[in-house]
Amino acid sequence: MAFLLRRLAFYLAAFLAAATINFFLPRLMPGDPIEIMFASAGSELSLENLNALKLTFGFIDAPLHEQYFSYLKSVFTGDLGRSIKYFPLPVTDLLGRALIWTLGLVGIATLISFTLGTFLGVMAAWRRGTLFDSVASLLAIFSSSVPAVVVSLIVLFVFGYTLRWFPNGYAADPMLDPAFSWTYISSVIYHGALPMLTLVTVLTGGFAVTMRNNMINLLGEDYIVMGRAKGLSDSNVMLWYAARNALLPTVSSLAIAIGTILSGSLIIEVVFNYPGLGNTLYQAILARDYPVIQGQLLIMTGAMLVSNFVVDLSYVLLDPRLKKA
Amino acid sequence: MTLLRQLLHNKKAVIGLTILVLIVLIAIFAPLLTEYSPVRRVGRPHQPPSWEHWLGTTRLGHDVFSRLVHGARVSLAVGIGAGLLITVIGTVLGIIAGYKGGVIDEVINFFTNMVLVIPNLPLLLVLAAFIGQASPLVIAVILGFTSWAWGVRVTRSETLSIRQRDYVKSAEMLGEPSWRIMTSEIFPNLISIVGINFIGSIIFAVIAEATLEFLGLGDPNTVSWGIMLYNAQNASALSVGAWWDLLSPCLALALLGLGLALVNFAIDEIANPRLRTGGMLARWVGLVSAGEGKL
Amino acid sequence: MTNPVLSVRNLNIDYIGAETDFHAVKNVSFDIAPGELFGLAGRSGCGKSTIAFAVSRLHRPPALIRKGSQILVDGRDVLTLDDAELRKFRWREVAMVFQSAMNSLNPVLTIEDQFHDVLRTHTGMSRAAARERAAELLKLVDISPDRLSAYPHQCSGGMRQRIVIAICLALNPKLLIMDEPTTALDVVVQREILQRIDVLRRQLGFSVLFITHDLSLMVQVSDRIGIMLEGELVEVNDSRTIYRAPQHAYTRKLWASMPRLHGVQITGEVAP
Numbered sequence: 070m071a072f073l074l075r076r077l078a079f080y081l082a083a084f085l086a087a088a089t090i091n092f093f094l095p096r097l098m099p100g101d102p103i104e105i106m107f108a109s110a111g112s113e114l115s116l117e118n119l120n121a122l123k124l125t126f127g128f129i130d131a132p133l134h135e136q137y138f139s140y141l142k143s144v145f146t147g148d149l150g151r152s153i154k155y156f157p158l159p160v161t162d163l164l165g166r167a168l169i170w171t172l173g174l175v176g177i178a179t180l181i182s183f184t185l186g187t188f189l190g191v192m193a194a195w196r197r198g199t200l201f202d203s204v205a206s207l208l209a210i211f212s213s214s215v216p217a218v219v220v221s222l223i224v225l226f227v228f229g230y231t232l233r234w235f236p237n238g239y240a241a242d243p244m245l246d247p248a249f250s251w252t253y254i255s256s257v258i259y260h261g262a263l264p265m266l267t268l269v270t271v272l273t274g275g276f277a278v279t280m281r282n283n284m285i286n287l288l289g290e291d292y293i294v295m296g297r298a299k300g301l302s303d304s305n306v307m308l309w310y311a312a313r314n315a316l317l318p319t320v321s322s323l324a325i326a327i328g329t330i331l332s333g334s335l336i337i338e339v340v341f342n343y344p345g346l347g348n349t350l351y352q353a354i355l356a357r358d359y360p361v362i363q364g365q366l367l368i369m370t371g372a373m374l375v376s377n378f379v380v381d382l383s384y385v386l387l388d389p390r391l392k393k394a
Numbered sequence: 395m396t397l398l399r400q401l402l403h404n405k406k407a408v409i410g411l412t413i414l415v416l417i418v419l420i421a422i423f424a425p426l427l428t429e430y431s432p433v434r435r436v437g438r439p440h441q442p443p444s445w446e447h448w449l450g451t452t453r454l455g456h457d458v459f460s461r462l463v464h465g466a467r468v469s470l471a472v473g474i475g476a477g478l479l480i481t482v483i484g485t486v487l488g489i490i491a492g493y494k495g496g497v498i499d500e501v502i503n504f505f506t507n508m509v510l511v512i513p514n515l516p517l518l519l520v521l522a523a524f525i526g527q528a529s530p531l532v533i534a535v536i537l538g539f540t541s542w543a544w545g546v547r548v549t550r551s552e553t554l555s556i557r558q559r560d561y562v563k564s565a566e567m568l569g570e571p572s573w574r575i576m577t578s579e580i581f582p583n584l585i586s587i588v589g590i591n592f593i594g595s596i597i598f599a600v601i602a603e604a605t606l607e608f609l610g611l612g613d614p615n616t617v618s619w620g621i622m623l624y625n626a627q628n629a630s631a632l633s634v635g636a637w638w639d640l641l642s643p644c645l646a647l648a649l650l651g652l653g654l655a656l657v658n659f660a661i662d663e664i665a666n667p668r669l670r671t672g673g674m675l676a677r678w679v680g681l682v683s684a685g686e687g688k689l
Numbered sequence: 690m691t692n693p694v695l696s697v698r699n700l701n702i703d704y705i706g707a708e709t710d711f712h713a714v715k716n717v718s719f720d721i722a723p724g725e726l727f728g729l730a731g732r733s734g735c736g737k738s739t740i741a742f743a744v745s746r747l748h749r750p751p752a753l754i755r756k757g758s759q760i761l762v763d764g765r766d767v768l769t770l771d772d773a774e775l776r777k778f779r780w781r782e783v784a785m786v787f788q789s790a791m792n793s794l795n796p797v798l799t800i801e802d803q804f805h806d807v808l809r810t811h812t813g814m815s816r817a818a819a820r821e822r823a824a825e826l827l828k829l830v831d832i833s834p835d836r837l838s839a840y841p842h843q844c845s846g847g848m849r850q851r852i853v854i855a856i857c858l859a860l861n862p863k864l865l866i867m868d869e870p871t872t873a874l875d876v877v878v879q880r881e882i883l884q885r886i887d888v889l890r891r892q893l894g895f896s897v898l899f900i901t902h903d904l905s906l907m908v909q910v911s912d913r914i915g916i917m918l919e920g921e922l923v924e925v926n927d928s929r930t931i932y933r934a935p936q937h938a939y940t941r942k943l944w945a946s947m948p949r950l951h952g953v954q955i956t957g958e959v960a961p
Contacts, residue, residue, distance in 0.1 A: 079507065079508075080511070082508065083507075083508045083511045083512060086508050086512065087512050087517075090512075090517070090520070091520070094520065094521070094524050095524065098524050098525075105524065197675075198675035198676075198679070206659075210406075210652070210655050210656060210659055211652060211655075213655065214597060214651040214652050214654065214655030214656075215647070215648045215651050215652065216600075216601040216604055216605065216647055216648070216651060217601075217605075218601075218604060218605055218608050218623065218647075219604075219644045219645075219647045219648050219651075222623070222632075222640055222641075222644050223641070223644055223648075225632065226632055226637060226640070226641065229632075230632050230633070230637075237633075282662075282666075282669060285668050285669055286666075286668055288668075289668065325510055325544070327513075328510075328511075328512075328513040328514050328515075329514075331513050331515070331516070332513065332514060332515030332516070332605075335515060335516070336515075336605055336608070336609075339608075339609065340627075350516075350519065351609060351610075354519065354523055354609060354610060354611065355610060357523065359523070359524075362519065362520055362523045363520060365516055365519075365520075366512075366513075366516045366517060366519075366520045369513045369516040370511070370512050370513060370516070372513075373511055373512070373513045374511060377511055
């Protein structure tokens, strides 16, 4: 419990750091920060609306620290301002809508690739030096070294444009209304297949390599040898003695990997024109819609912190040494 | 030197180094490899690969091969430059935190962990968006100053274990100043970790540069693989069937990433003998199947 | 010696390298009689642990037990067993205590789980029956049965090593191999564990192959002792001879390199 509370306090500090970056960045740029932040608005915003936006971002006629607290207050009350491109849509609404697709994509892809990668890593380590190990290791190196943008473009070219097996964009058939029906759900699966395939391809290798290395480092441990000496079956020793212990460092490396996973999905969404955070962000970058660009940093940091906390929780469940400390 | 000799005995390293040397040579001799300028219109738009234009032309009529070989310079320069910066910051902070301990360690460790949980790409996007059109140099610098955390973590934990060794203890007894212990007793034992960090950082920087440029945050006048991707995507290269425009930089990036990753794996195997699966296992399998012995 | 429990004959073990092999065990032969405590001593890296691993065939590549070697346990050659026979043989006939007390129990399983998996695998015992048997075994090593639901990290080093010994006795093995079982423990705990082993082997009648680099400790507990030097067994004699009149020059050298203690026999009877 103390462990989890400490983690929570740390996450709060990290979120504050991200908000602080957001606050200072426009103020550190050469030129007028207000001019920079809302330049793309042109004359479309009424003075009243512009003033409301300024207030949200702490551009008030007061000393810097009061500006800072004014900004923090908006952030912690869930007010991230309004999109300039889609004025007056609040940033939280715009990003929240997109976040659902991203979380779905990232969540399922992480689950699949973590399971698959861990399994491959366990098998490769257990059969070290065999053909299976060599082939799996080579695939893993390939998967973990080729940039997501490259993999997604190649997948799009092969399956989207050349073979024409899957659609080239959108999360579902735009003619369909969102509904809890098989037609809609199957359309979502059909449209999500390529982004999912790409993300799984990019992620699996890293998990496999981590798990293989952790397993190999553990195989010399006395308790593994004792498991074998006890006459337990190979699969028993492999799963309950080796893999179960090797999983601990793998899970903690998952926490660091979440940043990479989110980044990968951003790119993939842009390439596949998938309506998640990445694509929304891409449109915002093209339009220099700064409130949205800043808002995504906070939302992504939030998502990262929540998933880190989930990893912490599962770590506590997996490692008896942390349960009662 | 022994590291280099061991690398040359490792199959993965030899393949990886061959790829890297090839790309470096291409980057150095780029102007000699092609008669076309990478920034001039030298043909009709979107010509497929031909004898004249080995990898076809872009929508603006630029020669893709020429842009590719010239672009290698930028990708390598950003990768190596940012990789160096990331590694230097990570190694210095990691050794100081691990060796000095106490408050210094806690402060460095706290910031490191904080940087690790702020997602990297979204942060880079915010930075790049405020900078506007970032030149390769600017990209390298912001990559260097935002991506050192992983290196600190790894270096620090390794330093913590080296600090306990006898030769460090005896150097302390002899009253050596701590900067000397850090530079001449601890650093030499971190060489493989630093090497892995350096190459991993190059991979990361190459990927991040290409990604930022692809997303339209780079300077569109640069000749680099990321800008090539950006231009090709803007020209809808895939939907108009000009696959060469997009796939050429794609494959180049994939090859560079693969070459670097192979070398990194090889260093890991050399540094951590348990991971090695070299010739001895092949010989062992041979001996067992010949009936010379068993387990 | 009639019907030895363990009979090692012409044992040769190599560690295969990329070009040259490391000859770790060179043509070693020795016997252990029923109920005997046989010590194997030598510097680290002399091949004594390699022999211990070979008896239960626990080696992994690139270790290789050369052809012509024989390891007879109760007259049966262990090196001819197939995988299924080997799994049955392990722990039922030869159990083993490993070097690091802190590290030979699986950190993510409870003590009960680690009794249960071995009992279930070999005897098909139910969870409840295994629990009862485990409690019985823990009593043999003076540990309260309520420790069964604990995880290894909740027990001290000495307690963990006694738990391992209890697990070793689960199937009444003929031979107990102890590979530097007390290196990580302090002298008091070390003594207590060796006394316990001595009592148990007299009570239950198993033989012990005891491996350590600590010759002065070894003469206090062993019946006979083998001295190893760079893979070769250079001298085998009873403890008294090894202590008072070592035959081989290397044995004398070993003694010279060690602080000499008074050779009080550690036996169960001397317990306070």
